[in-house]
Amino acid sequence: MSDSGESVEDFRHRARGWIAANLGPVQPWDLDQDCADDAAELVAVARDRALQRKLYDGGFAGICFPREYGGLGLSPDHQRAFNEELAGHEFPSRFMVPTFTPCAAILLEFGTPEQKARHIPPILKGDAFWVQMLSEPGGGSDVAGATTAAVRDGDDWILNGSKVWTSRAYWADWGLCLARTDWNVPKHQGLTVFMLPLRQPGIEIRRIERLNGESEACQEFFTDVRIPDSDRVGAVNGGWTVGSRWMFHERMAANSPYVTRPTGLSGGGTRGSPLVAMAATAGRLDDPIARELIGEARALDIVTHSLNRRLAAAAASGTANVDGSAIGRLFHGMAAVRRTTIAFDLAGSDAAAWSEADEAENGAPGMDFLLRQVACIGGGTTEIARNVVSERILGMPREPSGDHGVAFRDVPRGPSR
Ligand SMILES: Cc1cc2nc3c(=O)[nH]c(=O)nc-3n(C[C@H](O)[C@H](O)[C@H](O)COP(=O)(O)OP(=O)(O)OC[C@H]3O[C@@H](n4cnc5c(N)ncnc54)[C@H](O)[C@@H]3O)c2cc1C
DSSP states (O other): OTSSSOOOHHHHHHHHHHHHHHHOOOOGGGGGOOOHHHHHHHHHHHHHHHHHHHHHTTTTTTTTTGGGGGOOOOOOOHHHHHHHHTTBOOHHHIIIIIIIIIHHHHHHHEEEEEEEEHHHHHTTTTOOOOEEEBBBBBBSSSSSGGHHHEEEEETTEEEEEEEEEEETTTTTTTTEEEOOOOOSBBBGSSEEEEEESSSSTTTEEEEHHHHHOOOEEEEEEEEEEEEEEEEEETTTOOOHHHHHHHHHHHHHHHGGGTTOOOTTOTTTOOOTHHHHHHHHTTTTTTHHHHHHHHHHHHHHHHHHHHHHHHHHHHHHHTSSSSGGGGHHHHHHHHHHHHHHHHHHHGGGGOOOOOHHHHHIIIIIHHHHHHHHGGGTTSSOOOOHHHHHHIIIIIIOOOOOOOTTTTTGGSOOTTTTT
8 A cells, every 4th residue: 555545556556547548559669779860850849758758647757756746656566566567568768878867766755856857847747858868089987986966056056078978968958967077085985976957068079979870879078058046956976976866766777666667678779679579480480599599589588587576675665785786787698699609590580681671581690799798888788787796795806996095186197088
């Protein structure tokens, strides 16, 4: 039973009826794949905005968000029930990561009441997409080594520097940005988080083309961008406290109680094409090796879903070691690479994609195979997740660090910084 008095089962029953009446079947772009070109991507963005608005108007947006900010104030169990009922249906996939988590999750945890009242309702209504600006040209793994700098100027801050690999910044609305505000203390102690609208003087956004021709990744250049102090998130120089939770919420991704996403949706390169159909097309249905691969992929799906469920339940109960989210992040990367490799193997020579036409027709597993490593990089690399698991969960010795206790100004840096 929740504060509202509605039991999970009553809520599930109500959600089932509403979903059946209002939402169509799951679409290819719900797998959070980027579209072939900007025109198609912007159509998908508009569709996701409308879908999020539909959830809001239907009374199903922000299930775990506080009621005072437009949410339903219900429990993670209610969210899980909704996600289970959503299986097989369309949903606003582009909103979920990074807008709902980590960005909205961070606003809820560290924002002032005024910041939450201003920003959470537009997110729940589908009016505001957020991005996360952590990675820099000098490196993304060492998040605390940020050199994008904000300097205090009266009631404002002046931001200069550059962030990179920001997914979808070219059409998004707002961003969370980690910046250096004190160079005279060790690196973790001189950081502050700000929020800023992406379209304003002083911000130049450039696109980065990837191997498959799409360019959703962006680099932002900040030149004297003025940020009011009222848009600071958390304490001055308290950015690492915010940043640690930020990375936790990022690793939680689909397991976050703030995320509406159909249970059982698998990404990782198969693009929804059932592997059995792929084996049939390749004439390999009776091939014992193909059958074993299909079984392995199925086992990965089952393990992924039960691990996700366990992590989500542990996070919701508040009993979990927060670093446990790194286990989910690590397994997601490993499983995605393996699933992609299995699809590539099953498709055989059909997976060879020499042109866009090939890819559209039957070469998707080939392109997914070429891009498979993305699953081990985006959202923090699997190597860093291994470090977190070994050092903070298993208690193994920390790796040596040359910058411990040293003022960031005095830490040697490479030329790219
Ligand atoms: C699809 C995608 C979407 C992304 N979206 C965003 C986004 O929206 N916002 C954002 O800020 N960033 C985003 N990123 C960037 C991503 O977070 C970084 O690429 C990632 O953190 C790694 O940083 P890097 O590429 O600078 O590699 P580096 O940090 O330079 O690392 C290079 C290699 O060294 C390894 N390595 C580094 N340090 C260690 C260590 N201490 N121990 C062991 N191995 C180590 C890394 O694992 C990696 O293999 C995205 C990346 C991808 C692929």
